[in-house]
Amino acid sequence: MTYKALIPVKRLTEVKSRLAPHLSQKQRADLVLEMLRHVIDALQTSNALDAILVVSADPHVLAQASAWGAQPSPEEVPGHNEALHAAAIRERNAGTGALLTISADLPLLHPDDIRQMRNLAEEHAVVLAPSRDGTGTNALLTRPPLAIPYRFGPGSFQLHREAAQDLGLQHTLYTSIGSALDIDVIDDLTALKYLKAEAVRNRNSLVS
Numbered sequence: 547m548t549y550k551a552l553i554p555v556k557r558l559t560e561v562k563s564r565l566a567p568h569l570s571q572k573q574r575a576d577l578v579l580e581m582l583r584h585v586i587d588a589l590q591t592s593n594a595l596d597a598i599l600v601v602s603a604d605p606h607v608l609a610q611a612s613a614w615g616a617q618p619s620p621e622e623v624p625g626h627n628e629a630l631h632a633a634a635i636r637e638r639n640a641g642t643g644a645l646l647t648i649s650a651d652l653p654l655l656h657p658d659d660i661r662q663m664r665n666l667a668e669e670h671a672v673v674l675a676p677s678r679d680g681t682g683t684n685a686l687l688t689r690p691p692l693a694i695p696y697r698f699g700p701g702s703f704q705l706h707r708e709a710a711q712d713l714g715l716q717h718t719l720y721t722s723i724g725s726a727l728d729i730d731v732i733d734d735l736t737a738l739k740y741l742k743a744e745a746v747r748n749r750n751s752l753v754s
């Protein structure tokens with residue numbers, strides 16, 4: 547079965563508006579590209595995926611994705627959920643068995659996070675990775691693509707979980723420091739400093 551990742555990325559002129567009081571537009575664009583590269587690297591290193599697609603309307607994002615070994619996927623329909631839906635339809639029609647739709651702004655994501663979500667997907671049609679505050683969806687693994695509709699936005703975690711429940715699908719949660727910390731507001735950048743050290747300690751304890 548073919549497993550692929552979809553990473554949605556806005557136009558760089560529009561990213562991280564919640565950080566605008568603290569960072570210039572260039573700083574926000576550079577931050578997004580730095581985190582995107584980290585997410586692509588974690589996905590590649592996991593060896594758990596057959597392809598990684600970056601879905602964006604921004605030519606610079608698509609070019610960087612290609613330079614980093616991901617597949618550029620030009621946005622066919624504008625909008626977060628709409629762009630992902632169009633890409634997922636195309637992948638389902640092409641025979642892709644499962645899609646890991648994952649946010650581009652997860653600076654502590656680790657290859658083990660991907661491996662563990664993929665393992666969970668063997669027994670569950672839907673794997674949900676909530677954001678740190680429990681309201682967002684930082685990663686959504688569905689087998690097949692579009693097993694549940696995309697409902698990204700405020701309160702998306704509950705909406706995605708309710709969709710799986712309403713459709714009677716086997717679903718489960720995956721939570722780790724790496725999957726839960728997405729960078730949206732200035733407090734997330736503060737938390738990053740502390741959680742990075744904790745993530746390293748946790749992994750060292752696992753391997754020791």
Ligand SMILES: Nc1nc2c(ncn2[C@@H]2O[C@H](COP(=O)(O)OP(=O)(O)OP(=O)(O)O)[C@@H](O)[C@H]2O)c(=O)[nH]1
Pocket residue numbers: 553554555556557560561562563564565601602603621624625626627629649650651730
């Ligand atoms: N391709 C695409 N990706 C999007 C769109 N809207 C959001 N995303 C991506 O979806 C993920 C979550 O997006 P948000 O947190 O809502 O947007 P953001 O730029 O990270 O932050 P804010 O501007 O503060 O909301 C990020 O990877 C975004 O780049 C869209 O319309 N098209």
Ligand SMILES: C=C(OP(=O)(O)O)C(=O)O
Pocket residue numbers: 649677681682683684697698699700702703728730
């Ligand atoms: C879009 C989402 O999150 P955020 O805007 O907080 O990144 C989401 O979790 O559905």
